[in-house]
Amino acid sequence: MISIKNLKAEIDNKEILRGLDLQVNAGEVHAIMGPNGSGKSTLANVLTGNENYEVTGGEVTFNGKNLLNLAPEDRARERLFLGFQYPVEIPGVSNAIFLQTAINEIRKYNNQEEITPKEFLDRMKEKAKVVGMDSSLISRSVNTGFSGGEKKKNEIFQLLMLNPKLAILDETDSGLDIDALRIVSQGVNEFKNKDNAVILVTHYQRLLDYIIPDFIHVLYNGKIIKSGGKELALELEEKGYDWITKGEK
Amino acid sequence: MSVEVQKRNPIENFVASAESVCELNQNIKLKEIQLLAKNNLLNSQFPTLKTEEWKYTNLKKLLSYDFANSSSMEKVVVSNNEIDKLKSSSFDSHLLVFVNGIFEKELSDYSELSNQIFISTISEAFESDNELVKKYFSKISMENTSFDFLNLSNFVGGLFIHIPKNVVIEKPIQILNITGNAGDISFSSSRNLIIADENSESTFVQKHVGLKGEIYFNNISTEIYVEKNGILNFYNLQLDNDDSYHFEKTDVIQNRDSQFHHYNFTFGGKLVRNDINAKLDAENIECTLNGLYIANDNQHIDNSTFIDHAKPHSTSNQLYKGILDDSSHGVFAGKILVARDAQLTNAYQNSNTILLSKEAKVDTKPQLEIYADDVKCTHGATVGQLDESALFYILSRGIPREKAKSMLIAAFAESVLSDLKIDALKNEISHLIFEHLNRDEIL
Numbered sequence: 048m049i050s051i052k053n054l055k056a057e058i059d060n061k062e063i064l065r066g067l068d069l070q071v072n073a074g075e076v077h078a079i080m081g082p083n084g085s086g087k088s089t090l091a092n093v094l095t096g097n098e099n100y101e102v103t104g105g106e107v108t109f110n111g112k113n114l115l116n117l118a119p120e121d122r123a124r125e126r127l128f129l130g131f132q133y134p135v136e137i138p139g140v141s142n143a144i145f146l147q148t149a150i151n152e153i154r155k156y157n158n159q160e161e162i163t164p165k166e167f168l169d170r171m172k173e174k175a176k177v178v179g180m181d182s183s184l185i186s187r188s189v190n191t192g193f194s195g196g197e198k199k200k201n202e203i204f205q206l207l208m209l210n211p212k213l214a215i216l217d218e219t220d221s222g223l224d225i226d227a228l229r230i231v232s233q234g235v236n237e238f239k240n241k242d243n244a245v246i247l248v249t250h251y252q253r254l255l256d257y258i259i260p261d262f263i264h265v266l267y268n269g270k271i272i273k274s275g276g277k278e279l280a281l282e283l284e285e286k287g288y289d290w291i292t293k294g295e296k
Numbered sequence: 297m298s299v300e301v302q303k304r305n306p307i308e309n310f311v312a313s314a315e316s317v318c319e320l321n322q323n324i325k326l327k328e329i330q331l332l333a334k335n336n337l338l339n340s341q342f343p344t345l346k347t348e349e350w351k352y353t354n355l356k357k358l359l360s361y362d363f364a365n366s367s368s369m370e371k372v373v374v375s376n377n378e379i380d381k382l383k384s385s386s387f388d389s390h391l392l393v394f395v396n397g398i399f400e401k402e403l404s405d406y407s408e409l410s411n412q413i414f415i416s417t418i419s420e421a422f423e424s425d426n427e428l429v430k431k432y433f434s435k436i437s438m439e440n441t442s443f444d445f446l447n448l449s450n451f452v453g454g455l456f457i458h459i460p461k462n463v464v465i466e467k468p469i470q471i472l473n474i475t476g477n478a479g480d481i482s483f484s485s486s487r488n489l490i491i492a493d494e495n496s497e498s499t500f501v502q503k504h505v506g507l508k509g510e511i512y513f514n515n516i517s518t519e520i521y522v523e524k525n526g527i528l529n530f531y532n533l534q535l536d537n538d539d540s541y542h543f544e545k546t547d548v549i550q551n552r553d554s555q556f557h558h559y560n561f562t563f564g565g566k567l568v569r570n571d572i573n574a575k576l577d578a579e580n581i582e583c584t585l586n587g588l589y590i591a592n593d594n595q596h597i598d599n600s601t602f603i604d605h606a607k608p609h610s611t612s613n614q615l616y617k618g619i620l621d622d623s624s625h626g627v628f629a630g631k632i633l634v635a636r637d638a639q640l641t642n643a644y645q646n647s648n649t650i651l652l653s654k655e656a657k658v659d660t661k662p663q664l665e666i667y668a669d670d671v672k673c674t675h676g677a678t679v680g681q682l683d684e685s686a687l688f689y690i691l692s693r694g695i696p697r698e699k700a701k702s703m704l705i706a707a708f709a710e711s712v713l714s715d716l717k718i719d720a721l722k723n724e725i726s727h728l729i730f731e732h733l734n735r736d737e738i739l
C-alpha cells in the first residue's frame with residue numbers, strides 16, 4: 048500500500064526525519080510510538096503534504112504512485128486520510144457541505160458518479176451513529192464549538208464518511224476520556240478491513256488495548272529504531288524508551 | 297511678474313447648489329435650518345490628511361469634481377420592474393424607495409405599514425407643524441463636519457419615520473436607496489430621521505444600489521433615536537457602483553433599557569466613508585456596531601465608529617471585519633468614550649482583517665478614552681492572511697484550493713453574519729461576498 052524509503056524532511060531548516068523506512072501493506076495496522084519530538088507528527092504531516100515541511104530526501108510510493116509529487120488535495124483523492132491532532136474549526140461551513148464537497152471531489156478524480164443527496168444523508172446518519180454523534184451534527188459547522196473529544200470523534204466520523212485506503216491517525220487518542228477512547232477505537236475497528244490500512248501515531252499504549260496493531264515501531268530522532276509485534280507496546284509501557292534509545296544519537 | 301492663481305474652492309460649488317435648494321424651500325422653519333447649514337458649510341473646510349479623523353482617507357480626487365445636485369437635474373425614471381430587480385426580494389418587507397436621495401412614494405410599497413407608524417417626508421412633517429420633527433430633526437449632527445452641512449443644506453426629499461410607543465413591526469422595513477444615472481456627474485443627499493419610541497421594536501434593511509452611468513457622490517445622513525426599552529435593528533447593505541463615492545453618517549441616541557444593533561455590509565464604492573456614532577445616554581443600554589467590508593481593485597473603505605458611554609450600566613459591542621483583495625485599502629477607526637459617570641460600563645471592540653493579496657492594506661486605530669474607574673473595556677485588532685493550517689486541513693480532505701479558500705472566507709465572515717435575524721438576507725450577503733471577490737461559491 049505505502050512504501051517509505053530513507054525519508055528525510057525538515058521544518059524551518061531543522062532536520063526532523065533522518066532517513067525513515069516503513070512498509071505498510073493492505074489489511075495491516077501499524078502503530079508508531081516514540082518520545083516527544085521524535086518526528087511522529089512530522090511523518091504524518093509529510094505524508095499528507097503539509098507544505099510547512101520540506102522533504103529533503105527519500106521516496107514514498109503510495110499505490111504505485113510517487114506520493115511526494117502530489118498536492119495535498121490529490122493525495123486525499125488517491126485515498127489517503129489524515130486524522131488531525133488539532134482539527135480546525137470552520138464556522139459557517141456545515142459538516143454536510145464540507146463532506147459532500149470532499150466526497151464528490153474524490154469521486155470526480157476517480158471518474159466516479161457524484162453521490163446522490165439521499166445516499167449521502169443516509170451515510171451521514173449511519174456513520175454519525177457509529178461515533179455516537181447526534182444527527183444534528185449534519186447541519187452544524189465543522190468542529191465549531193466542539194469539545195476536544197468531539198473534535199476527535201469528528202475526525203473518525205470523517206474517516207468513515209470518506210472511507211480512504213490508508214488512514215493516518217495523528218494522536219487521535221490524546222486528551223480523550225475512556226468513553227471517548229472506546230468510541231474512537233470502535234470507529235477505527237469498524238473502518239479497517241483487508242483492503243485498507245491504518246497508521247496510528249500515538250504516545251500511549253492504552254490505545255493499543257482497543258485497536259490491536261499488527262506492528263509497532265519506535266520512532267526516535269527521525270528514524271525507526273525498533274519494530275516488533277503488539278507485545279512491544281507492553282514492554283514500552285513497562286520500561287519506557289530508554290532501553291532502546293540508549294546508544295542511539 | 298507674478299501670476300495670481302485662482303485657487304478653486306470645492307466648497308463653493310456645493311454652497312451654490314445649497315442656495316438653490318434653500319430658495320425653493322417653502323417651509324420657513326426648515327428653510328432656516330438649511331440656510332444655517334449652508335452658512336456653516338461656507339465657513340467650513342473639507343478635511344485633509346492632516347485632520348486626525350481623516351488621516352487615512354484622501355479626498356483630493358472626490359473634491360476635484362464639480363458635482364451637480366441631482367435634485368436640480370432631470371428626474372431619473374425608474375420602473376417598477378427595475379425596482380423589483382434592485383430590491384431584496386428574498387424576504388418579505390415594507391418598501392421605501394429613494395431615487396437620487398429623494399423619496400419616491402409611487403415606487404414604494406408600505407400601505408400596511410402606514411397604519412402602524414407615521415411616515416412622511418421631512419418637509420411635509422415641517423409643513424404640518426409636527427412637534428417631534430421640530431424637536432429632533434438635525435439635532436444630533438448639527439455641530440459636525442462639512443459633510444453634515446453639505447447634506448443638511450442640500451437635501452430635498454428625506455423621510456421622517458416615527459414608530460409609536462408599543463408598536464412592534466414584524467416585517468423588516470426595506471429602504472432602497474437608488475443612485476446614479478442623473479445625466480452628469482452628480483451628488484445626492486439623502487437624509488432620514490427615525491424615532492423608535494418607547495417599547496417599540498423594528499428592523500430596517502437599508503440597501504444602496506447604483507444605476508449604471510456617471511460617477512456620483514452619495515452623501516447620506518441618518519439620525520436615529522431609540523427611546524426607553526425600544527429595540528431597533530439596522531442592517532445596512534451598500535452596493536454602490538465601482539466608480540461612486542459613498543459617504544454615510546449614522547447618528548444614534550439611545551435612551552434607557554434600549555437596544556440598537558447596527559450591521560454594516562460594505563461592498564460598493566470607489567471611496568467609502570462610514571461614520572457610525574452612538575450616544576448611550578442613559579442606563580442599561582445595549583449597542584452593537586458590527587461591520588463586514590469586502591473590497592477589491594482600488595477600493596478604499598474607511599469605517600469610523602464612535603461610542604459615547606455617557607451613563608452607567610451599559611454595554612457596547614463592536615466587531616468590524618474586512619476582507620481585502622487586490623490593491624484595496626481598509627480603515628477601521630473606533631473610538632470609545634466612557635464618561636466619569638459611566639461606571640460599570642462594558643465596552644468591547646474588535647477589528648479583524650484578512651488580506652488576500654500582498655498589495656492590500658489596512659489601517660486600524662482604536663481609541664479609548666476612559667474617565668470612569670469601574671469599567672470593562674477591551675479592544676483588539678488582527679491582520680493576516682488566510683490561515684495556512686486551516687487551509688491544509690480542508691485540502692487534506694480532497695477539496696480544491698480555491699474552494700478551500702472560499703470556505704475560510706465564509707468562516708471568517710460568519711461571526712458577523714451569524715447574528716442576522718433574517719436568514720434570506722444572510723444568504724444574500726454570503727452570495728455577494730463570493731461574487732464581489734470573484735471566487736467560487738462553497739456550494
